Amino acid sequence: MGHCRCIHKALLTRVLRTRRVFELERTYLLNWRALSTDSEKIRVKAVYVSQSEDIFENLALEDWFYRNDNFLSQPKLLLWRNKSALVIGRHQNLWMEVDVTEAERLKVAVARRNSGGGTVYHDRGNLNCTFFTSREEYNRRLNLTIIQRALQRFGISVHINSKDDLTLNGAKISGTASKLGKSAYHHCTLLVDSDLQKLSVLLNPNTTGIESNATKSTKSLVTNIKMERTDDVSVESALFAIGQEFLQTNSNGEDGGEKIFSKQRGFQFVNPTEDWFPGLGVIKDGFQSWAWIGGKTPDFSLKRAFCCPLSGQRLDMEFKVSKGHITSASLIHHSSLIQHSLLPLLSSFQGRQFSLQILNLVEDFLSRESKRQTGST
Numbered sequence: 001m002g003h004c005r006c007i008h009k010a011l012l013t014r015v016l017r018t019r020r021v022f023e024l025e026r027t028y029l030l031n032w033r034a035l036s037t038d039s040e041k042i043r044v045k046a047v048y049v050s051q052s053e054d055i056f057e058n059l060a061l062e063d064w065f066y067r068n069d070n071f072l073s074q075p076k077l078l079l080w081r082n083k084s085a086l087v088i089g090r091h092q093n094l095w096m097e098v099d100v101t102e103a104e105r106l107k108v109a110v111a112r113r114n115s116g117g118g119t120v121y122h123d124r125g126n127l128n129c130t131f132f133t134s135r136e137e138y139n140r141r142l143n144l145t146i147i148q149r150a151l152q153r154f155g156i157s158v159h160i161n162s163k164d165d166l167t168l169n170g171a172k173i174s175g176t177a178s179k180l181g182k183s184a185y186h187h188c189t190l191l192v193d194s195d196l197q198k199l200s201v202l203l204n205p206n207t208t209g210i211e212s213n214a215t216k217s218t219k220s221l222v223t224n225i226k227m228e229r230t231d232d233v234s235v236e237s238a239l240f241a242i243g244q245e246f247l248q249t250n251s252n253g254e255d256g257g258e259k260i261f262s263k264q265r266g267f268q269f270v271n272p273t274e275d276w277f278p279g280l281g282v283i284k285d286g287f288q289s290w291a292w293i294g295g296k297t298p299d300f301s302l303k304r305a306f307c308c309p310l311s312g313q314r315l316d317m318e319f320k321v322s323k324g325h326i327t328s329a330s331l332i333h334h335s336s337l338i339q340h341s342l343l344p345l346l347s348s349f350q351g352r353q354f355s356l357q358i359l360n361l362v363e364d365f366l367s368r369e370s371k372r373q374t375g376s377t
Contacts, residue, residue, distance in 0.1 A: 043074075043075075043250075043251055044074060044263065044264060045074060045075050045076065045077070045246065045247055045264060046074060046075075046076045046077070046264075046268060047076075047077045047078075047079065047243040047246060047247060047266070047267050047268065048065075048076060048077070048078045048079070048267075048268050048269075048270050049078075049079050049080070049239065049243070049267055049268070049269050049270070050078065050079070050080035050270060050271075050272055051269055051270065051271050051272075052080070052271065052272050053081060053082050053083045053124065054082065054083070055082045055083070055085035055087065055109050055111045055122060056109070056111060056284050056287045056288045057272040057273075057280075057284055058080045058082060058128070058272060059087075059111060059113055059114070059284075059287050060272060060280050060281075060283040060284035060287055061078070061080070061270070061272035061277065061280065062078060062080075062114075062130050062185070062187070063114055063283050063287075064272075064277050064279065064280050064283055065078065065130075065132055065185075066114075066132065066179065066181075066183060066185055067283075069132070069183070070134060070182060070183050071132045071133050071134050071137075071183050071184075072134045075131070075132060075133045075137065076131075076132040077129065077130070077131055077132070077242075077243060077246045078129070078130040078132070079127065079128070079129055079130075079239050079242065079243060080127075080128045080130070081122070081123075081124055081126060081127055081128060081235060082109075082122040082123070082124075082126075082128070083109070083122075083123065083124065084106070084107075084108045084109070084121075084122070084123045084195075084198070085108060085109040085110070085111055085121075085122040085123070086098050086103055086108060086109070086110045086111070086119060086120075086121055086122075086202055086203070087111050087112070087113050087119065087120050087121075087122060088110070088111070088112050088113070088119045089112075089113065089115065089116050089117045089118055089119065089177065089215055089217075090112065090113060090114055090115060090116050090296070091116055091214060091215045091298065092112075092118070092119060092214050092215050092216075092217070092297070093210065093212045093214035093297050093298060093300055094110070094112070094293065094294055094297050095205060095207075095210065095297075095302075095354075095356065096205065096207050096210055096212060096214065096216065096300075097118075097119040097203070097205065097216075097217055098110055098119065098202060098203065098205055099201065099202050099203075099204060099205040099206075100205070100355075100356060101356060102201060102202055103202055106198070106202075108198075108202060110293060111287060111293065112287070112292055112293050112296055113177070114179055115177040115178055115179040115185075115187065116177055116178075116179075116215065117175065117176070117177030117178075117215070118175065118177075118215070118216075118217030118218060119203060119217045120175050120189050121194065121198070121199040121202060121203060122189070123194050123195055123198070124235065125191070125192055125193035125194040125195065125224070125226075125235060126189050126190065126191055126192065126194045126235070127189070127190040127192055127235050127238055127239055127242075128187060128188070128189055128190070129143075129147065129187060129188055129190065129242060130185050130186070130187040131143040131185060131186045131187070131246075132183065132184070132185045133183070133184055133185075133186075134183055134184065135180055135181070135182065135183060135184045137184075138178070138180060138184040138186065139186075139253075140164045140176060140178065140186050141160065141164065142249075142253045143186050143188070144160045144164060144166060144174075144176070144188070145160070145253065146242065146245045146246050146249055147166065147174070147188070147190065147242055147245075148160060148166070149245050149255060150238070150241040150242040150244070150245040151225070151238070151241070153241050154229055154232060154233045154237075154238075154241070155229065156168070156225060156228055156229055156233070158173065163176075164176045165220070166188070166190070168223055168225065168228055169223070169228070170221070171220075171221045171222055171223035172191075172220045172221060172222045172223070173190060173191045173222070173223060173224070173225055174188050174189050174190050174191065175188060175189050176188040190225070190238060190242075191222060191223065191224050191225065192224060192225045192226060192233065192234065192235045192238055193224050193225070193226040193234070193235065194224055196222060196223075196224065199222070203217070208304070209302050209303040209304050209305075210300060210301070210302050211300060211301045211302075211303070212298060212299075212300035212301075213298060213300075214297065214298040214300065225238070240267075243267055244261065247260070247261050247264040247266070248260045248261035248264070290324065290353065291323075291324070294324035294353065294354065295323045295324035295325070296323075296324075297321070297323075297324055299320075299321065299322045299323075300320075300321055301318060301319065301320045301321070302318070302319045302321070303316065303317070303318045303319075303332070304316075304317055304319075304359060304362075305317075306362055306363060306366060307366075308366055308370065315331065315366070316331065316332035317329065317330070317331055317332065317362065318330050318331075318332055319349070319354070319358070321354045324353060324354055325351060325352065325353055325354060326349045326350055326351065326352055326353075326354050326358070327350065327351075328350060329346045329349040329350060329358075330346065331346070341369055342365070345361070345362070345365050
């Protein structure tokens with residue numbers, strides 16, 4: 001009986017932690033009905049700041065909010081940053097966007113998000129902003145204007161281009177993407193003081209021989225805000241400025257100043273864990289799974305040429321990949337001798353998870369086969 005009480009208490013604690021977020025919202029929404037001027041009602045909004053720097057926890061938190069709120073009564077802004085991570089778009093080819101081998105060597109996490117668009121690099125010098133609204137109120141340009149106004153506080157003048165990117169002196173400092181369903185969110189990065197050298201290395205894979213209809217990232221010149229202003233801007237100061245600007249922006253997209261800001265909830269610091277947000281663990285597991293990161297890659301083929309060490313002959317091989325797994329591996333141009341010896345290796349590839357390591361396996365096999373034939377003559 002005592003054990004049952006412990007279980008009941010633990011479950012109640014989890015529910016109460018989740019309610020902590022939404023009970024406060026209901027209280028403020030009731031107060032909002034009483035807050036009015038001659039021209040408009042002051043709308044209460046919420047800013048959440050994630051205390052995690054784990055890309056999978058933060059993507060899960062973003063998705064948790066999207067699934068559990070329609071944002072009709074209260075728009076939300078989620079501010080978050082991660083340790084080094086590469087985040088590809090929902091409809092992209094992992095191996096065309098990311099140098100997977102280098103990412104593994106540098107221990108940089110690779111994730112796939114739920115929204116479309118291109119691949120971005122995250123680290124502690126980058127700030128991520130997610131604007132949640134109802135679908136009817138979805139407005140990228142307004143969100144970017146909020147960030148633009150926030151940066152003006154530091155004397156930084158940024159431009160919003162036709163692709164809804166933020167640029168500084170002609171270079172990109174922010175990429176943008178969105179997800180539209182019953183509700184909507186628009187999220188964007190903000191390069192404050194990121195490692196641009198690592199970004200360049202990791203986002204330039206060898207794509208030779210890959211044929212795919214997946215969404216391709218557009219290469220752009222990028223820069224950090226810190227290269228413009230080194231004294232008073234940081235991720236922390238940018239986070240506060242953007243959050244404050246969001247809270248004091250009225251329903252017409254205008255800066256309402258202190259009158260509106262003083263009626264808001266301020267900043268809410270949250271931990272994206274199962275205890276705080278029941279069901280978040282399952283969402284996180286989905287984002288971390290191979291079925292999502294690699295298996296969601298649209299079908300593609302890879303053709304590569306190898307050189308036989310013994311004869312110097314060219315060997316062309318083609319791999320076809322579906323849902324992240326090899327469906328066929330075949331020789332295109334070859335000698336009959338090589339074909340016979342390679343058949344067992346090719347057969348072993350079918351059905352296994354695709355990895356660029358299979359190319360190393362082919363090269364190692366050809367080297368061993370050449371040595372074997374040399375030794376037998």
